[in-house]
Amino acid sequence: MSQIPTATPSLEDVTESIIFPQGDIYSDEPPLESDLHREQIDLLIRLIKWWWRDRQDFYATGNLTIYFSPNQKKSEEFRGPDFFVVLDTEKKDRKSWVVWQEDGKYPNVIIEMLSDSTASVDKGLKKQIYQNTFRTPDYFWFDPNNLELQGFHIVDGQYQELAPTELGWLWSQQLRLYLGVKEGKLRFFTPDGHQVMLPEEEASQQLQQANQQLQQANQQLAQERQRAEKLAERLRAAGIEPE
Numbered sequence: 001m002s003q004i005p006t007a008t009p010s011l012e013d014v015t016e017s018i019i020f021p022q023g024d025i026y027s028d029e030p031p032l033e034s035d036l037h038r039e040q041i042d043l044l045i046r047l048i049k050w051w052w053r054d055r056q057d058f059y060a061t062g063n064l065t066i067y068f069s070p071n072q073k074k075s076e077e078f079r080g081p082d083f084f085v086v087l088d089t090e091k092k093d094r095k096s097w098v099v100w101q102e103d104g105k106y107p108n109v110i111i112e113m114l115s116d117s118t119a120s121v122d123k124g125l126k127k128q129i130y131q132n133t134f135r136t137p138d139y140f141w142f143d144p145n146n147l148e149l150q151g152f153h154i155v156d157g158q159y160q161e162l163a164p165t166e167l168g169w170l171w172s173q174q175l176r177l178y179l180g181v182k183e184g185k186l187r188f189f190t191p192d193g194h195q196v197m198l199p200e201e202e203a204s205q206q207l208q209q210a211n212q213q214l215q216q217a218n219q220q221l222a223q224e225r226q227r228a229e230k231l232a233e234r235l236r237a238a239g240i241e242p243e
Helices: 011-019 035-051 119-123 125-134 199-237
Strands: 058-061 083-087 109-113 138-142 149-155 158-161 170-172 177-182 185-189
Touching: 035 058, 035 083, 035 109, 035 185, 109 125, 119 125, 119 138, 125 138, 125 149, 125 158, 138 170, 138 177, 149 170, 149 177
Parallel strands: 109 138
Antiparallel strands: 058 083, 083 109, 138 149, 149 158, 170 177, 177 185
16 A cells, blocks of 8 residues: 655744744743742732733733743743843733744843742842843842842943942832832832832722821811800800800
8 A cells, every 4th residue: 555655844844843833832930939939929010010000011920931042941041030021012911921922022120039949040040141141121139038139230231230229229220110128028119219009008098098188177177166165155254145
């Protein structure tokens, strides 16, 4: 029985199907170190998404694989940042960040959460990748346990350490926000020093302000009543019955 000859796939076909896979690629990240790390990452994601809720030109996520080279050995050399932001891109959900499917865009901002098992990689290999390959302008690391915070900005192709403010905050040129530690958490602050808040924090603050205004109104009303009572007493003392 004769066999029907099959066409030999071209090098282009092989390259297209193996090296540059079509469609979405799922993230492949290890578990986070602790609840503290996960909560801090979730906090940063929620904060920046709420702060930029009216914008449609950014992508913010965390603990998600960045596929930047078809031949990368991610299990040996690289895993996704704990938190990163890409500017001038479409705001939509993704399974991973695949650079060659995203117009060659890399993160503008990266924040790594240090731990005993990852600190040396975050401060060494990853910092080198973010500087030399990603060319990510702003890179920070933060330790949720001992609150160590350090940041860098690329100048002439090299990361230069950022000088903290008197409050210990670090400026992100890409986010146009400060990063600083408050009550044991890494938070964002505006250029004029206001804390970027979550929606429930804003609601709580508004409720608190409304309660304060109500208390002030009640105090003013009580003072007016006291003045009215004193006036009535003076009128009676003068033989005049107040209406």
